[in-house]
Amino acid sequence: MATGGAHSFDERLSELRHELRTPIGHIIGYAELIDEDLDEAGRQVYGHDLAAIMSAGQKMLALIDQHLGANRKSADEIDFDDVQFSLRLHLNHIGGYAEILREEAVERGESAVAADLDRIAEGERNVVRLIEDMVRLLAGADVAEAPADVSEKAPAAAAATIAGIGGEILVVDDNAVNRELLVRRLARGGYTSRAVASGEAALEVMAEHRFDLVLLDYMMEGMSGLETLQAIKANSRIRATPVIMLSATDEADLMVRCILSGAEDYVAKPFNPVLLIARINSALEKIRLRRNAARQIKVFISSPGDVIPERQIVKMVLGRLNEEFSGRAMILPIMWEEEPLLASDTFQAQIHPPRETEIYLGILWSRIGSPLPDSIRREDGSVYESGTAFEFEDALAGHRANGKPEMLLYIKGGAPEVSLADREDVLARLREIERLDAYREKVLIGEDGSYVAAFHTFDQAEQFEKMVEMHLRKLVQKVLAA
Secondary structure (H helix, E strand, O other): OEOOOOOOHHHHHHHHHHHHHHHHHHHHHHHHHHHHHOOHHHHHHHHHHHHHHHHHHHHHHHHHHHHHOOOOOOHHHOOHHHHHHHHHHHHHHHHHHHHHHHHHHHHOOOHHHHHHHHHHHHHHHHHHHHHHOHHHHHHOOEOOOOOOOOOOOOOOOOOOOOOOOOEEEEEEOOOHHHHHHHHHHHHHOOEEEEEEOOHHHHHHHHHHOOOOEEEEEOOOOOOOHHHHHHHHHHOOOOOOOOEEEEEOOOOOOHHHHHHHOOOOEEEEOOOOHHHHHHHHHHHHHHHHHHHHHOEEEEEEEEOOHHHHHHHHHHHHHHHHHHHHOOOOEEEEEEOHHHOOOOOOOOHHHHOOOHHHOOEEEEEEOOOOOOOOOOOOEOOOOOEOOOHHHHHHHHHHHHHHHHOOOEEEEEEEOOOOOOOOOOHHHHHHHHHHHHHHHHHHHHHHEOOOOOEOOOOEEEOOHHHHHHHHHHHHHHHHHHHHHO
8 A cells, every 4th residue: 555645634544444444354255255165064163263253353344434434534533552452452363263273274184274264364464564554554654565475366267148147257456365355256156257456457358358247446556446447438349348346445425436437336345245246146137137128130140161260250249249239239140050950850940031130141252052952942943052042042032022131241262272182172172162153143243244232352350350340330220220
């Protein structure tokens, strides 16, 4: 903590309360984690002393409010001897109980319990340091931050759910112990999480990965929590991600500033674990309800199997647009590889009809696709060239009859790599390209040689991604405006 002499007494006192509450919250949090894991036999061994540690921590929080509350307007109104004595009394209880419990845990070979008791002891030492420096802190002197003994543990990100119970949460806090406590608490609540130590790091990771919710500490070095919140809400791609602010400060207008800046909710630290999970579930439920109320826009993604990377790019782009249009539109990709297709029927019979979607997006490169069963024919009795041809013509028929779907067609340049050692493979690929060229000429070029249907060409994946995002964004806006 570095208070700086220019700060007012009220500001320094608020920072002191924040600094004291943080390690006390660690003490209570680790004691709760140990207690929740105890079986009946463990409760007989640890239960009483853990309850005493948690009780002492809660009493210390009450003492901070009593002696160092916002109603104190100068150092002359604080009895430093009294507050130091009272806090140390409860710290002695915490230290004594933690030491006894640690010895018991070591004897029983319970290393995880012993490690959490070490963290409780570290929290105790941090509070002692702050008590010893209390007078200097309120006078405006700087005190170096004590090194945390808990390393950051950021589990690998799992696939995020849309909303509701479960999901992936980004934890943003510059205190390593806070991060570790939150990650463990979230795991018990059924969430996966990733933790970062700064607002800058949060914005970087959110640019690359989608999260269901952000837990954001208000008071951080460098970019503050409020500044990070405002940056999130100013970014069209991530602003729909709900943010819950966490803080040990007790400034009267803090909640108002956060809510007005776009926060979904605010939770005071040290947090009640049941309340925290309830607030998270509530925030995600609101998002789920907003998404359900949003207009659904179905996007049919059609192509042969030679452009799988491009299909995944389209899905990724749709994910970003879902965030951008959250609350207004829910964009649903229809992709054959994600449907539970049953062997009891054909592909086409089980996939949502292209003509019944809002947007058709076709991608062609070096193949026209797989042949269809003889039972699937055009109205004139002719056979479709492939499933891809069927999808394109079904969508086109729907557009001509009803004005939808809107139709986008992309053609990839270049040729696939083929080993010249296998002559039959080379000839087969050439026949596929000839079939595709013949179909493209049939549906895109008129009898006079002019193009009767528009399409977009691309060579590189990056070019395709930028182009398809721009086109889809405009079409989504058009559908919403209709």
